[in-house]
Amino acid sequence: MIKAYAVHEPKGELKPFEYDPGPLKDDEVEIDVEFCGICHSDISMIDNEWGITQYPLVPGHEVVGTISSAGSKVDHLKIGDVVGLGWQSGYCMTCDSCLSGDHNLCSAAEQTIVAHHGGFADKVRASAASVVKLPDRLDKESAGPLFCGGITVFNPLIQFGIKPTDKVGVIGIGGLGHLALQFLNAWGCEVTAFTSSEEKKKEVLELGAHKAINSRNPSEIESAAGQFDFILSTVNVKLDWNTYLGTLQAKGRLHFVGATLEPLDIAVFPLIMGQRSLSGSPVGSPGNIAKMLNFAAQHNITPVIEKYQFADINEAIARLRSGKAHFRVVLCR
Template sequence: MIRAYAAFAAGGELQPFDYDPGELNQNEVEIDVVFCGICHSDLSMVDNEWGISQYPLVPGHEVVGTIAARGENVTNLEVGDTVGLGWHAGYCMTCSNCMQGDHNMCTSAEGTIVGHHGGFADKVRAQAASVIKLPEGIDLDSAGPLFCGGITVFNPLIQFGIKPTDSVAVIGIGGLGHMALQFLNAWGCQVTAFTSSEAKTKEAMELGAHRVINSRDPEALEGAAGQFDLVLSTVNAKMDWNKYIATLKTRGRLHLVGATLEPLDLHLFPMLMGQRSVSASPVGAPANIARMLEFAVRHNIKPIIEKFRFDQVNDALAHLRSGRARYRIVLTK
């Protein structure tokens, strides 16, 4: 039996939930969970904001633990290995996306918390292809958030060939944004932080920003016109996106990784005349997650975390809902 915490209805508090996972699949591993980060996506799934939740729902897709058992076909992981598991618990491994290494784009991918029980538990199972062995020297306490938030902001650097000579701005200095600043600074970019909170200016600079712009100041936004190769939005709120498109250079890109549910109101001509683009992306493929982890160790990049015990999971979720989390929450035994 696996002992977990599950929501039994949309928006409900998590309760103890035991389930029998059955026989271990020949391509799966079972992980003894030691740490599990809490992501805003966990809240979205608990609340069924996206209309895809199934109850009872066991959240948790930023897992760090050790391999307790492996299926007979698993050769890339050993019992006792320290590993991580992110948003995806499995892939079809045969579609064109998987065959090209874009596993995160697999239309048949199995979500760790979508129709599958996640990591708010003592154990979790996943296909071995989606489980990544952690590199030596990584901080285990804070590694979990890298498997969702970290790869979400790192993946665009790979996908769009961001260069060390590029000028990049980040909208929102929170759970995603504070990691983006660190990655971009280590990548070699000129880094600007857009924030609506003056109180975050000093911290944004400490995290890697070379400059901070108050996004509530119209003159400051206008003064940034035509300056950025990439503007990375990490917020899930409705914004005046046209103001940020105006800050892009010719052929610049506004890229969204924050899961806003509001439609985007965009003026075409500033995009057309400057050949600017707008895009979005989800997490990343296993190979890029492994690259991201190695890069994080090399440059000592760590999420800023707050810890709660697993039996304090409802307190932890309430803290996240309050907006006071700084900046990622991790459950620990």
């Protein structure tokens, strides 16, 4: 039996829960969970914000732990390996996306906490193809958020060929944004942080931003007109997107990794006349997760975390809900 914490209704408290996962499949591994980050997507699933939650739900998709069992067909991972598991826990392995290395775009991908029990537990199971070994130099305690937040902001750098000479803006310096600043700085870009918090300005510069703009001050944003090659939006709220569009250079791109639920209100002429683009992306393939982990280890990129014990899981959830977490919350065994 797997011992976990589950929620049984929208916005409910997590309570002890046990379930029998059945026999281990040939292509699966079982992970002894040591650490698990709490992501805003866990909150969205707990609250059924996206309308896809099935209860009881065991959230948790930023897992770090040790492989305790491996199926008979698993040959690239072994018992005792320290690994991580993110948003996706399985792929069809036969579609064009999987065969071309874009597993994260597989339409049949299994999501770790959608119709599947996640990592707020002592153990979790997943297809071995979705599990990635941690580099030895990476800190286990803080690595969990890299498997969702980290790959979410790192993947666009590869997908859209971001160059070291590019000028990049990051909207929202929270769980995703604070990692984006670190990755972009190490990538070699000139990085500007758009933040609504004057208190964060000093810290964003320490995290890797070269400049900080007050996103509550339209004149400050407008003063950056035509500057950026790429803007990464990490927020989940509606903003004046046309103002941000105006800060892009010709052929610039406004890219979304934060899941704002309201439709985008975008003027088309600035897109046409400047040949600008809008886009979005989900997490990343296992191959790109591995690249991201190695890059993080090489450049000492570390999520800023607050730690809670698994037994204090509801307190940890409340901390994330408060909007005061700095910057990611991690459950520790």
